[in-house]
Amino acid sequence: MTGLHLAWAELRRWLRGSPIRPAALIALALIPTLYGCVYLWSNWDPYGRVDEVPAALVNEDRPVAVNGRTLDAGTRLRAELFKRHDLKWSAVRADGAAEGLKNGDFLVTLTIPRDFSADLASVSGSSPRQARLTFRLDNAHGYIVSKLTEAAVGELRAAVDSAAFTQYAKAALTQQAQAQAQAKGATGSALQQAVAAQQSAIDAQAAAIGRGVKIDTVTHHPARVYGRGLAPFFFSIALWVFGLVVYEIVRPLNLRALSARTRPWAVAIGGWAPAALIGVVGAVVLYVVADAGLGLGAEHLWATLGLLALAAAAFTAVGQVCRALWGVAGALVMLVLLMFQLVSCGGLYPIQTEPAPFRAIHPFCPMTYLVNGLRVTLTGGRTSELWRDVAVLACLLAAFWIIAAAVAAVQRTWSAKRLRPALHA
Structure with a gap:
């Protein structure tokens, strides 16, 4: 069997059966367009909207x-x-x-x-x-x-x-x-x-x-250098990407525990805690390397580390729910969410200079609150705003804990669809 035959066989596997499979291929093909065009639209002419x-x-x-x-x-x-x-x-x-x-x-x-x-x-x-x-x-x-x-x-x-x-x-x-x-x-x-x-x-x-x-x-509260001013944005991207990739290795839910009638909340915590621990360690290492290698120098060191740890835990919880609900397609969902947050969190240009659709979703983006909070902890600012950002991220974490427990409860019941999912690696 030649390589072309193998390639055609793989394509046929995705084109047959559930309509979800060809839809997934179309979604993958559109990823470059979505990323490129949405990001380009967001940054097309920010200086032309300074009057906002x-x-x-x-x-x-x-x-x-x-x-x-x-x-x-x-x-x-x-x-x-x-x-x-x-x-x-x-x-x-x-x-x-x-x-x-x-x-x-x-x-x-x-x-x-x-x-x-x-x-x-x-x-x-x-x-x-x-x-x-x-x-x-x-x-x-x-x-x-x-x-x-x-x-x-x-x-x-x-x-x-x-x-x-x-x-x-x-x-x-x-x-x-x-x-x-x-x-x-x-x-x-x-x-x-x-x-x-x-x-x-x-x-x-x-x-x-x-x-x-x-x-x-x-x-x-001067940032002094360009990189220090952009650190909140890039740190937020890094932690969201971690929440996306960690469940490529760690299981979002322990199926054996589900079969053993373990309580749903325990199964949810069991799938989240190892990934969150790795994420917290990664967040600390991220700051230490940026500080030692680039001289980041946070105004409030412990607040920065605490906020990074909270965000790592919250973004990991989002990734767990996406992967538990949609399987391998959950990574695609996280990727699309990242794409829209890149242009809507206000990490680069003031949100007032962004197109109207991105301004509308700005308050609903988790990365918005990490970016805003890190600006305060890294360069200084009002602590009342920092506490607001902490509260939002904590609520996000709690909400996705609850959703993960609900997903675990539902997945106690097995079906033919779950035994043979339309999308799998």
């Missing part, structure tokens, strides 16, 4: 009177920012912005200080000061936010110029030049000629002042 990133604008500026005119630079800049839609701006008070940045309601904040107009107006005086703005973000909500908002800072500089600050500086400097010429006795056409002679220098200086508004960027 929630941002707080705090305007504390006080208008000032200059040469008989009122300069309200803060209000002018606020109007320009809302018109440009570079970020999803909300005008709030300082305390609301600070609280929103802590709890993730806002990913960035911009503060216009109370002396912003006064500093801009100082260009016409003897002691000019540089106007400043303060841009804040928090890496506890994702390191990539800082990269996404770098473009926003550039747009902010453009907004400062568009808000007519350069034109104001030009007018102020022109008035200053006129005053200097008048002090020297120039009048009429002589005055105009004196000012015109300085016009190119005035234009250049005004443009420099408009561009010279300094933007201070303050990062809370």
Whole structure:
């Protein structure tokens, strides 16, 4: 029998009998398309959706009177920012912005200080000061936010110029030049000629002042390096993949114990505990290697190890149920779940920049809560959010324990379908 005959015989085995078999082949053939296209769709143009990133604008500026005119630079800049839609701006008070940045309601904040107009107006005086703005973000909500908002800072500089600050500086400097010429006795056409002679220098200086508004960027809980910011995402993938592959070796349920009328919950725990123990050890080794080899350096070491252990146990429980319910097809189910979590857990780009379907399933992804929790334990953040993530993962573990026990109870009864499954290795 040739190799081609053997290949055809294997294909016929999958094409005959239960319709589940050809459906499984079709599902396998679609895996590359699902992975490639879904992931590509998710990352197609995240920078083009930065206008969905929630941002707080705090305007504390006080208008000032200059040469008989009122300069309200803060209000002018606020109007320009809302018109440009570079970020999803909300005008709030300082305390609301600070609280929103802590709890993730806002990913960035911009503060216009109370002396912003006064500093801009100082260009016409003897002691000019540089106007400043303060841009804040928090890496506890994702390191990539800082990269996404770098473009926003550039747009902010453009907004400062568009808000007519350069034109104001030009007018102020022109008035200053006129005053200097008048002090020297120039009048009429002589005055105009004196000012015109300085016009190119005035234009250049005004443009420099408009561009010279300094933007201070303050990062809370900085990840410092790219890899440290992405560690929560890749750690989550690693533990989910473990839950997928461990039951290729470990039995999800002990069939002999089921036949011996052992209690279902005991059978479920007996199939979960060995795999979970291996997973916990693997999670600890994962952190130790990343820390020793790459200098990961968690802000909260024991919380990181505890969260990794809990996630390993929970993801293992999910893998146990999938394998016990669907056999070898359970691995395919875990793989598909991983695919959708990769684009919906917010591990790379802020979830606000993802397409609507991925934003909708974001709260239902187990990896979402491990990613969020690890951001807090690795780089710092609010412990209340960490406890929420721990509670969700603990509930996930308990729920799948219960489901595994129910599956064990059902599988006490044998059927012809179970004795000869449509899909088997």
